[in-house]
Amino acid sequence: MTFKEKYQDKVVQIDKLLMRYCPAKEGHQSDIMDAMEYNLLAGGKRIRPMLMQEVYHLFGGTEDMIEPFMAAIEMIHTYSLVHDDLPAMDNDDYRRGRKTTHIVYGEDMAILTGDALLNYAFETASTAFDLAPEKSFVIGKALQVLSKKAGIYGMIGGQVVDVKSTGKRIDAETLDFIYKLKTAALIEASMMIGAILAGASDEEVKVVEKIAEKVGLSFQIQDDILDVESTAEVLGKPIHSDEKNDKMTYVTWKGLKEATKVVEQMSKEAVSMLESLHPSDDFLKQLLLYLIHREK
Numbered sequence: 001m002t003f004k005e006k007y008q009d010k011v012v013q014i015d016k017l018l019m020r021y022c023p024a025k026e027g028h029q030s031d032i033m034d035a036m037e038y039n040l041l042a043g044g045k046r047i048r049p050m051l052m053q054e055v056y057h058l059f060g061g062t063e064d065m066i067e068p069f070m071a072a073i074e075m076i077h078t079y080s081l082v083h084d085d086l087p088a089m090d091n092d093d094y095r096r097g098r099k100t101t102h103i104v105y106g107e108d109m110a111i112l113t114g115d116a117l118l119n120y121a122f123e124t125a126s127t128a129f130d131l132a133p134e135k136s137f138v139i140g141k142a143l144q145v146l147s148k149k150a151g152i153y154g155m156i157g158g159q160v161v162d163v164k165s166t167g168k169r170i171d172a173e174t175l176d177f178i179y180k181l182k183t184a185a186l187i188e189a190s191m192m193i194g195a196i197l198a199g200a201s202d203e204e205v206k207v208v209e210k211i212a213e214k215v216g217l218s219f220q221i222q223d224d225i226l227d228v229e230s231t232a233e234v235l236g237k238p239i240h241s242d243e244k245n246d247k248m249t250y251v252t253w254k255g256l257k258e259a260t261k262v263v264e265q266m267s268k269e270a271v272s273m274l275e276s277l278h279p280s281d282d283f284l285k286q287l288l289l290y291l292i293h294r295e296k
């Protein structure tokens, strides 16, 4: 099988897993379950759960307790997209090739859908305790990483500085801070949780965090490049969104050529660190390179 075929196969498996973890549409509140499913099953590259699973296997993990965490990270990522598209933030009408949640369900329900996905992520992740009660210690550690990387010291913190910086010229240090927290933090959580649940040592988890930071930074710079170079049809969301929102990005700061060079450099560093950690995992190495050279 080629890398592309293996990747597609894994996306299908993750989609099936997410279907299993969607809440049943029942009760007076079934509208919110419908909106959660509308977003969760809308497609997407599924890179966060995939990275988590691959790192889990890399460190010898074999149990199904990884699954609720894979669903949870995609729920958190999806909530961030729902809220990011709201009129008060980027005010976008399309995401993953579909109308955004506030367009379909109204702004009030879109806010609640994001809230619901975030909360349900933790309800879901904590079911790992039932699947593997004897692994409570590592599950607790994984929950700690998940909550921190999604919160004020992670994605939300990055988004706060991003929102506050809109329309302003920011310095390199602030841009780096935003990218590390807004984008890299969830990728770090994905890979670190895979390692933690598989029983990796604290030192190994730290190396995984460093690799993931490089992957996250280059992933975000590639996102900036695509916002300028790609098309709405390919991306499934509007292009030139950063310009519309008057946001400074790595591309507006350094130009396309330099941005492409940095992505190249950082991705090479990430892959070589991964090789030192585990020389033989070809799929994961190819996945890191794909994320960085992706077209959508």
Ligand code: GRG
Residues within 6 Å of the ligand: 043, 044, 045, 046, 047, 079, 080, 081, 083, 084, 096, 155, 156, 159, 182, 183, 219, 220, 223, 296
């Ligand atoms: C609202 C708390 C809050 C946070 C929002 C993550 C984020 C912060 C906003 C989303 C917009 C954005 C450009 C985020 C940077 C990370 C990124 C490139 C997200 C898109 O992730 P992909 O490409 O999306 O993995 P798919 O649709 O493939 O899952």
